[in-house]
Amino acid sequence: MRKTNRMIRAIALTIALGWTTEMYGWGRTGHDAVAYIAECNLSPKAKKRVERYLGHSIVYYASWMDEYRRSPGYAHTTHWHMAPVDEDLYYTEQVRSSKGDAVGELENAIAALRDYRHADDSTVAxxxxxxxxxxxxxxxxxxxxxxxxxxxxxxTFNDKKRGYHSVWDSGIIEAQHKWHYTEWQQQLDRCTKKQKREIMAGTPRDWFHQTAVDCRDIYEMAPEGAALGRDFLNEAAPRAERQILKAGYRLAKVLNELFG
Ligand SMILES: [Zn+2]
Structure with missing residues (x-):
């Protein structure tokens, strides 16, 4: 019981301290790269159906939620960009945020599209x-x-003070490569069918658990005030790239299952 209370307090503190301040997710390049990797792995049928609803490619809307999070009608989505895990690194109903979070809202959106043929076009989009x-x-x-x-x-990253959060969101990937999002796909999307199947296996909760396990140590890699240089970048960049690749394949899987 005390363990649970401690966990709830820690999550409440996280929200109070900074959850809303700066949590945009991958910068534009990262989100575009994720969406383009997904686009290149969509079935022709899924691609056509998705684009019919969007009126554009999925890349076009990759950062839309960041652009609209403070716009009238979308303020309720402002907390949706992160998600909590429990002490065992799982996303569960017990840690789910009442204000919405990335995993819960992704599940809701997938559920809303299961029967997309009977939903109105704007809801689908x-x-x-x-x-x-x-x-x-x-x-x-x-x-x-x-x-x-x-x-x-x-x-301190590249001789400038900045939030460690934003180093992972955009600093690392922008410092390591000067790639256009299409080049991110060209360079990363080289897995075999078997490797892709392995990455795509599971549910959003499984994927988030894996992200939590793989990324648990990022706060040990760089304590507060650390000066991060080439050694940090060499260790961090392949990990950020791996996360982008996994996200791209898994986005394709979600859309292929719904629209394929
Ligand atoms: Zn975001």
């Missing part, structure tokens, strides 16, 4: 825009809210 973005956000290393972990602090 809105839920598609949520899915495209949230699969990306839930793979951002800094978007896992770990209990009893301080998530919001500054480090």
């Amino acid at each position: 809105a839920n598609l825009r949520y899915i495209i973005h949230l699969v990306g956000d839930m793979h951002c290393p800094a978007h896992v809210a770990f209990p009893d972990t301080e998530l919001w602090y500054e480090v």
Whole structure:
């Protein structure tokens, strides 16, 4: 019981301290790369149906949720870009945020599209825009809210002070490669069919657990005030790339299952 209370307090603290301040997810390049990797792995049928509802490609809307999070009618989505895990690194009903979070809202959007043929076009388009973005956000290393972990602090990166959260969202991928989103796909999307199947296996909750396990140590990699240089970048960049690739394949899987 005390363990649960401690966990709830830690999550409440996370929300109070910074959940709303700066949690945009992958910068534009990262979100575009995720969506384009997904687009290249959509079935022709799914691609055609999704684009009919969106009026554009999925890349076009990759960062839409970040752009509209403070716009009239979408303020309720502002908390949806991160998600919590429990002490065992699982997303469960007990830790689910009452204000919405990336995993819960992704599940809601998928559920809303299961019977998309009977939903009105604007509902389908809105839920598609949520899915495209949230699969990306839930793979951002800094978007896992770990209990009893301080998530919001500054480090020195490339000789400039900045939030460690934003280093993972955009700093690492922009420092390591000067790639256009199409080049991100060209360079990363090289898995075999078997490897893709393995990455796509499971549910959003399984994927988020895996993200939490793989990214648990990022706060040990760089404590508050650390000066992060080439050694950090060499270790962090392949991990960020791996997260982007996984998000792309898994986004394709979600859309292929719904619309394929
Ligand atoms: Zn976001």
